[in-house]
Each structure stands twice: as C-alpha cells, then as structure tokens.
Amino acid sequence: AQSVTQLGSHVSVSEGALVLLRCNYSSSVPPYLFWYVQYPNQGLQLLLKYTSAATLVKGINGFEAEFKKSETSFHLTKPSAHMSDAAEYFCAVRNYGGSQGNLIFGKGTKLSVKP
Amino acid sequence: NAGVTQTPKFQVLKTGQSMTLQCAQDMNHNSMYWYRQDPGMGLRLIYYSASEGTTDKGEVPNGYNVSRLNKREFSLRLESAAPSQTSVYFCASSNLNTEAFFGQGTRLTVV
Numbered sequence: 001a002q003s004v005t006q007l008g009s010h011v012s013v014s015e016g017a018l019v020l021l022r023c024n025y026s027s028s029v030p031p032y033l034f035w036y037v038q039y040p041n042q043g044l045q046l047l048l049k050y051t052s053a054a055t056l057v058k059g060i061n062g063f064e065a066e067f068k069k070s071e072t073s074f075h076l077t078k079p080s081a082h083m084s085d086a087a088e089y090f091c092a093v094r095n096y097g098g099s100q101g102n103l104i105f106g107k108g109t110k111l112s113v114k115p
Numbered sequence: 116n117a118g119v120t121q122t123p124k125f126q127v128l129k130t131g132q133s134m135t136l137q138c139a140q141d142m143n144h145n146s147m148y149w150y151r152q153d154p155g156m157g158l159r160l161i162y163y164s165a166s167e168g169t170t171d172k173g174e175v176p177n178g179y180n181v182s183r184l185n186k187r188e189f190s191l192r193l194e195s196a197a198p199s200q201t202s203v204y205f206c207a208s209s210n211l212n213t214e215a216f217f218g219q220g221t222r223l224t225v226v
Contacts, residue, residue: 009155034214034215036217041222043119043217044158044207044217045217046214049214051212090157090158101146101165102163102173103158103209105150105157105158107155108157
C-alpha cells in the first residue's frame with residue numbers, strides 16, 4: 001500500500017529565502033508522485049509530477065522536487081520565496097491498489113511568507 | 116476548456132436534509148473521484164469510479180452515495196446530512212497515468 005508523510009504542518013520563511021517542504025513516501029511499487037498547491041478558497045493545482053523519467057523535476061512558479069529512492073523522499077524546493085507563494089502544499093502518491101488509481105494525499109503544509 | 120466543474124460552490128443544510136453535489140468533466144477521463152478536505156487531515160477519498168458504470172468505496176464512504184451518470188458526470192449524494200459532514204468537497208478526474216484534475220470545491224456546512 002502507498003502512503004505519504006509531510007513533515008511540518010506549517011512552514012514560515014522570509015521573502016527571498018529558500019523554501020523547503022518535506023515529503024516522504026511509502027510504496028511497494030515504483031511510485032508516481034505529485035505536488036499540488038492550494039490557494040485560499042480554491043481547488044488544487046498541479047505544481048509538478050514525478051513519473052520515473054528524471055529524478056529532478058521542474059514545475060511551475062520556479063518550484064522543483066528531487067526524487068530520492070534511497071531516502072524515499074520527494075522534497076519540494078524553491079530558491080527564493082515570493083509573497084505569492086503563500087498557500088497550502090500537498091504531496092501525493094498514486095494508489096495502484098486494485099483498479100483505483102486515485103491519489104493518496106499527505107496532510108498538507110501551509111507555507112507563510114514574511115515580508 | 117472548463118476542466119472539472121462542480122456545483123454548487125456553497126451550501127448550508129440542516130441536519131437530516133439531503134442534497135446532491137454535481138460534478139462534470141470535459142477531458143474524456145475514465146476515472147472520477149470525490150474527496151473531502153478537513154483542516155489538518157489532507158484530502159480523503161470518499162468514493163471513486165474507475166470507469167463508466169462502476170463505483171467503489173474509498174477511505175470515508177459512510178453517509179454518502181454516488182452515481183456515475185455517464186463518462187462525464189459523477190454525483191455525490193448525502194441522504195441525511197450530519198454536522199460531521201461539514202467539509203469542503205472536491206471532485207477530480209484522471210486517466211490511470213495522468214495527474215488528477217480538480218474542481219473548485221463545494222463548501223458544505225451542516226447545522
């Protein structure tokens with residue numbers, strides 16, 4: 001069975017500082033991994049996805065994530081935070097149990113950006 | 116290109132009332148899903164439909180029913196609403212090897 005753990009329910013950074021949001025996964029098969037962003041009162045928008053092609057994945061808005069099989073991690077980073085990055089971020093893994101194919105989500109990390 | 120459309124966006128129900136949340140997608144996806152989002156809990160799967168004509172329970176199905184009306188539409192019904200069903204509901208769709216696309220959500224309050 002697949003699962004996802006996001007470390008830290010809240011992360012606060014200063015504008016211009018490095019953003020690091022942590023995600024660890026558990027999967028008995030090669031995983032498909034995703035990061036989504038949710039702005040207040042909106043739906044989820046895909047930031048980036050890992051589908052086994054390349055371990056360093058670049059997404060929208062300057063975000064990237066590195067798949068590390070040895071650490072079972074898929075941490076999200078951005079070199080320089082912007083005020084507009086304040087949102088909630090969700091890591092997810094695709095569930096291959098049965099015929100589901102649904103995404104299994106972590107509990108989310110709320111990112112605050114201080115001026 | 117509308118993507119995934121959910122209606123309504125907001126709803127207030129009294130305990131015991133019923134309602135149906137509607138969802139439609141225009142991306143020709145086979146699979147559709149209903150999730151609920153609660154603070155600190157992430158998104159939890161209520162029901163899913165892997166293809167037209169099939170539905171299955173997810174992690175938190177109690178108190179809900181679903182209908183996959185056709186390939187485009189997947190509705191979620193609350194037969195007798197309870198305060199514990201106060202939540203934000205998201206519909207999503209995908210094919211097996213694509214990411215999931217989400218609607219804008221329905222904010223439901225049961226009083």
